[in-house]
Amino acid sequence: MKITLREKLLAVGLGLFVLIFGFYQFIFQPQVQAIALLNNQVLDNDKQIKVINDFLKPGSKLTQDYKIMKVKTDEQTRMFFPLDDQEKTILGFDQMLTSTALNGLSVSFSNPQLSKTINTAKQTEAMKYNLKDLVEDAGKVSTENKATVPSPSNDKNQIPSMDLTLQYSGTYANLLSFLSTVEGWEKKTFVKSILIGPNKNAEGISGNIVFRLFMLPKYPSSDSDFRSWDIKGTYGSADPFVFIGKAASSVPTVTKGVTAPVTTDFVMSMKPVTADLPAVVFGKSKDYTRASYVYSDDPGYVNTKIKVTKKEGKYYFQYQTQGDLYPKDGSMEVFQPQGQSLTLLIYSTPRNPEHDQNGINLSVINESDLPFVVQVLNDDSAKPRVKVTEQSGNVQIK
Secondary structure: OOOOHHHHHHHHHHHHHHHHHHHHHHHHHHHHHHHHHHHHHHHHHHHHHHHHHHHHOOOOHHHHHHHHHHHHHHHHOOOOEEOOOHHHHHHHHHHHHHHHOOEEEEEEEOOOEEEEOOOHHHHHHHHOOOHHHHHHOHHHHHHHOOOOOOOHHHOOOEEEEEEEEEEEEEOHHHHHHHHHHHHHOOOOEEEEEEEEEEOOOOOOEEEEEEEEEEEEOOOOOOOHHHHOOOOOOOOOOOOOOHHHHOOOOOOOOEEOOEEOOOOOOEEEEEOOOOOOOOOEEEEEOOOOOOOOOEEEOOOOEEEEEEEEEEEOOEEEEEEEEOOEEEOOOOOOEEEOOOOOOEEEEEEOOOOOOOOOOOEEEEEEEEEOOOOEEEEEEOOOOOOOOEEEEEEEOOEEEO
16 A cells, blocks of 8 residues: 555654653643642742741740740749759759768668658648757657558659668758758758767767658759759859849849849849740749749730739739739739838840840839839840839839
């Protein structure tokens, strides 16, 4: 069969059409669709990244809630020891032994176990007894302590604990001072038993004390002041109210030439929103439980108010930040002024060069017979973080 030129051209054209159609249908179009799908995924991912960045950027609601919740959790668990830091526990006891001149001969730990929590009120009352009375009642106490600890499955009031046995020597006064220092330690430490006897090698007494230490698993960032001690350094605290949180001192603190009062009634810490702590932390002075603290982490200026009254010879207070109030039920709480005036000490922080706009609009309502002094330390000179927008009664700003 003879094929004409026209038929040959038609066959070639048909072949090219089939080839082009096949390439478009089975190669080009799937790739275009795949590219379009990837572009849509990229757009969706970009939207999700933007949403996440908006959530995580300084000043966002999620970041504010996280920082405040973390601080509250750290404060509520501060009294417990971390599970994995026996070395730091030894350093803590060594510091107390050194400060009270009691000789620590040896320290040993028991294995961690679940134990019932101890009634703090009973423990505090027991510490008031004279050691001679404790020695005389040792037989009675040891008999009472023979009760069997319930199994973990039947008792929910159990947390991990460890016994620390300390062998000591020194004087009776040294021992009393040491026990008093342990009682004032922020870590949950209880005296389980104490043995006192004459020191065979020197004058004074010797014996051993068994302490019950309660522990909780914690994040590495928690207890930073407890975990990061340098044995060659000066031991300190990461508490924003470090001056207030320690024992009262007769020497005032000086910050950039400004002298802070020795005693204060209320304290506040102010930092940039980019800091690890909330921008505003406000609470009663010497509140070691941090139960009275209120917080705010807003990137702008926050309305903050404190009100103090006197009724029937008693002083009452209430304060709030934007979204947080103490007392929580909106009532007024009784307190005892620390001096002849009411004092709010504010520890501020100079601003960072960029994107640091947070601060407080402070309202002070004083309905008492004492002057209310607001003293601000280390505030930014160009744009202060503290603005006193309302004053009522006898209020002094320094």
